[in-house]
Amino acid sequence: MTRSERTxxxxxxxAGPAGLAAGAELAAxxxxxxxxxxxxxxxxxxxxxxxxxxxxxxxxxxxxxxxAYARQSVxxxxxxxxxxxxxxxxxxxxxxxTVETTGPGGLERITAGAVVLATGARERPRSARLxxxxxxxxxxxxxxLQQAVHxxxxxxxxxxxxxxxxxxxxxxxDTLRAAGVHVVAVVTDRPAAPLRVRQRTPLxxxxxxxxxxxxxxxxxxxxxxxxxxxxxxxCDTVVFSGDFVPDHELARRGGIILDPGTRGPAYDAAYRTSxxxxxxxxxxxxxxxxxxxxxxxxxxxxxxxxxxxxxxDEPPGGGRPLxxxxxxxxxxxxxxxxxxxxxxxDRFVLRTARRLSxxxxxxxxxxxxxxxxxxxxxxxxxxxFHLAAGWLDRVDPHGSPVRITAL
Ligand SMILES: Cc1cc2nc3c(=O)[nH]c(=O)nc-3n(C[C@H](O)[C@H](O)[C@H](O)COP(=O)(O)OP(=O)(O)OC[C@H]3O[C@@H](n4cnc5c(N)ncnc54)[C@H](O)[C@@H]3O)c2cc1C
Numbered sequence: 430m431t432r433s434e435r436t437x438x439x440x441x442x443x444a445g446p447a448g449l450a451a452g453a454e455l456a457a458x459x460x461x462x463x464x465x466x467x468x469x470x471x472x473x474x475x476x477x478x479x480x481x482x483x484x485x486x487x488x489x490x491x492x493x494x495x496x497a498y499a500r501q502s503v504x505x506x507x508x509x510x511x512x513x514x515x516x517x518x519x520x521x522x523x524x525x526x527t528v529e530t531t532g533p534g535g536l537e538r539i540t541a542g543a544v545v546l547a548t549g550a551r552e553r554p555r556s557a558r559l560x561x562x563x564x565x566x567x568x569x570x571x572x573x574l575q576q577a578v579h580x581x582x583x584x585x586x587x588x589x590x591x592x593x594x595x596x597x598x599x600x601x602x603d604t605l606r607a608a609g610v611h612v613v614a615v616v617t618d619r620p621a622a623p624l625r626v627r628q629r630t631p632l633x634x635x636x637x638x639x640x641x642x643x644x645x646x647x648x649x650x651x652x653x654x655x656x657x658x659x660x661x662x663x664c665d666t667v668v669f670s671g672d673f674v675p676d677h678e679l680a681r682r683g684g685i686i687l688d689p690g691t692r693g694p695a696y697d698a699a700y701r702t703s704x705x706x707x708x709x710x711x712x713x714x715x716x717x718x719x720x721x722x723x724x725x726x727x728x729x730x731x732x733x734x735x736x737x738x739x740x741x742d743e744p745p746g747g748g749r750p751l752x753x754x755x756x757x758x759x760x761x762x763x764x765x766x767x768x769x770x771x772x773x774x775d776r777f778v779l780r781t782a783r784r785l786s787x788x789x790x791x792x793x794x795x796x797x798x799x800x801x802x803x804x805x806x807x808x809x810x811x812x813x814f815h816l817a818a819g820w821l822d823r824v825d826p827h828g829s830p831v832r833i834t835a836l
Pocket of ligand 1: 446468473474518600679718
């Protein structure tokens with residue numbers, strides 16, 4: 430089948446908060462023809478199916494609800510002059526900045542002066558978590574659950590178990606309750622949950638899922654507790670929550686280097702990936718942050734894209750990788766540079782695999798200490814914490830990777 434060919438100035442893949450903010454900012458800056466492609470029939474990304482408040486404000490409470498926030502973000506991009514096409518999936522690459530798409534109008538090949546990847550992140554489904562047992566209906570991720578309830582008005586079940594203790598677990602609990610489902614328990618394999626326990630929701634800590642039972646419908650979730658006991662929770666619905674992974678398939682297909690920690694594209698403070706002219710923003714880079722952070726990154730990438738389009742960007746390469754020692758899991762951005770560029774809000778975002786009480790973060794390169802910083806609050810799995818970026822000008826651009834350690 431033949432593909433039609435077109436050229437645009439900037440192509441943005443993904444119309445969530447990050448891609449829409451990038452499109453709005455670039456269109457307002459007069460960057461030429463901006464096109465945002467979204468595989469769903471409706472633009473807005475994850476907030477479209479999050480029917481709770483907390484979007485766009487500084488805190489988890491207040492702010493718009495998800496669908497309202499999504500509508501505002503779409504309206505801002507369109508008002509600024511960005512072209513937005515939905516139902517169009519970017520399926521691969523045909524050149525360094527040429528993508529292949531499929532949509533209602535057929536197959537296309539679009540070449541851009543700059544490409545911004547804003548494909549977001551998804552929760553790891555049951556299959557990727559290697560949970561044994563039968564494969565009955567009634568098994569969801571939070572995202573699938575919210576879409577079923579809020580977008581398609583589907584019936585869910587009567588008794589549910591939620592797996593995971595990241596904040597999104599409680600979005601799952603709220604969605605289940607809104608759908609009239611009794612929540613039997615929230616289950617985490619960690620010895621103590623970092624989250625507050627919601628009233629009426631038993632929290633089982635130190636419990637690992639060992640299997641699912643049921644044939645025509647889920648009938649139970651089997652657990653092994655840290656003390657060796659085994660139990661089965663009777664339920665017809667289970668929600669695997671959190672454990673987000675960047676939606677990096679397109680980046681990977683393009684041979685773009687991924688960071689081993691985040692599993693999103695390796696990137697610097699200008700949102701540049703390893704491929705010149707291809708940028709990345711939002712939860713594709715760090716699964717996951719709040720929608721406001723994704724949108725801030727979308728706005729911030731515009732400056733770098735404009736430099737690229739006008740030929741005033743710094744040459745690629747030259748950044749030193751940032752690496753973390755266990756139990757730290759990742760740092761973002763994960764490359765220094767370009768030049769004296771500093772990350773958003775002048776700080777790096779980090780994650781840990783286990784709880785650390787007031788850790789001392791030490792930054793070093795080739796045995797030379799560049800910075801040390803004591804965190805006042807505990808660092809908790811599944812939650813971001815931050816490292817100031819004031820030490821960046823002490824990095825040797827010819828030295829080894831910069832190492833971040835928690836003591
Ligand atoms: C259950 C839940 C509750 C949340 N609650 C809050 C909250 O209360 N407050 C808050 O601030 N944040 C909240 N968040 C986080 C927030 O939703 C995300 O930070 C935000 O959506 C990230 O924006 P993004 O643009 O990076 O990605 P996304 O919103 O995931 O958007 C990515 C878009 O890219 C599209 N896409 C992917 N691949 C392709 C492709 N190949 N071709 C075309 N299109 C593609 C996807 O369809 C999607 O629309 C919540 C998240 C979840 C899952």
